[in-house]
Ligand code: HEC
């Protein structure tokens with residue numbers, strides 16, 4: 402129903418809702434269906450509201466007239482009132498029928514297709530970050546990344562949601578509605594992005610202290626750029642080459658406690674408790690949207706994650722500032 406959309410830009414302008422984390426600025430097929438349903442609800446419910454007020458005003462006027470001195474006595478059944486009530490009941494039935502039909506249609510259009518062309522991506526919620534796995538090609542190689550979901554425009558993605566601990570909720574308002582990520586259960590959500598750009602997702606279910614810092618950067622790319630990105634992510638981490646500082650950073654990283662919790666493919670670091678860092682420097686932000694990605698941000702995070710994201714499950718490892726800097730330099734070379 403295109404014509405209800407004229408209400409929505411007005412609403413969006415009023416509330417400043419348009420943007421990278423917004424239900425009124427859809428960038429995907431599913432979000433557009435939901436916005437359409439919202440438009441119908443607004444129209445039907447505002448119509449009903451206006452009618453209730455009109456009915457109330459009419460009743461007040463009638464009462465005013467009926468109690469005026471010399472007013473004729475009206476015996477029940479009052480014909481005017483009965484007719485108004487019948488029309489009112491009819492409008493309620495029509496309004497509810499419209500809403501039920503539209504919501505059924507919207508619900509059907511969100512059904513996950515059994516589309517063999519769909520790109521399957523596994524997304525797992527953890528306290529307080531997102532593990533993202535792209536099973537690539539037929540050889541079964543899995544590309545893992547974290548906190549940044551890249552999607553090709555125009556192609557349906559089947560998001561298989563899981564959780565490593567408590568219930569989280571996957572929510573990228575510009576693309577689709579919320580779906581819970583529940584331990585021991587695979588909920589599936591389909592996303593068909595239609596517009597390229599950066600969007601912001603956010604865990605939508607309180608999951609502990611740092612729930613607010615459990616964001617997700619979402620980047621919709623033209624298909625060819627997406628393929629190039631995935632190809633790059635599938636490669637192991639770059640070696641330090643001749644750079645002795647980078648080599649020292651890599652040595653500190655892969656021989657210390659970091660390697661017990663993080664994977665950097667191509668090195669001895671194979672821990673799975675935290676995010677995969679193989680191409681960490683290619684991401685836009687750090688620690689699920691807590692900091693923008695930069696060498697300084699990395700150094701600060703490595704030196705004292707508990708100060709930046711209190712309660713995070715990454716402990717503050719005791720390390721000298723020089724070592725933290727060397728590791729930060731190494732990690733920021735991992736594009
Ligand atoms: C006990 C396990 C553990 C150890 C040890 C550990 N980390 Fe982490 N690390 C985590 C967890 C869990 C997260 C996710 C934190 C969050 O976002 O709340 C994380 C997040 C990170 C991130 C941000 C990743 C992203 O996707 O934004 C970086 C970078 C990082 N760790 C580097 C290090 C380095 C360097 C060391 C060694 C000095 C280290 N970690 C030691 C568990 C660990």
Ligand SMILES: [Cu+2]
Pocket residue numbers: 569570604605606607608609612613615
């Ligand atoms: Cu949460």
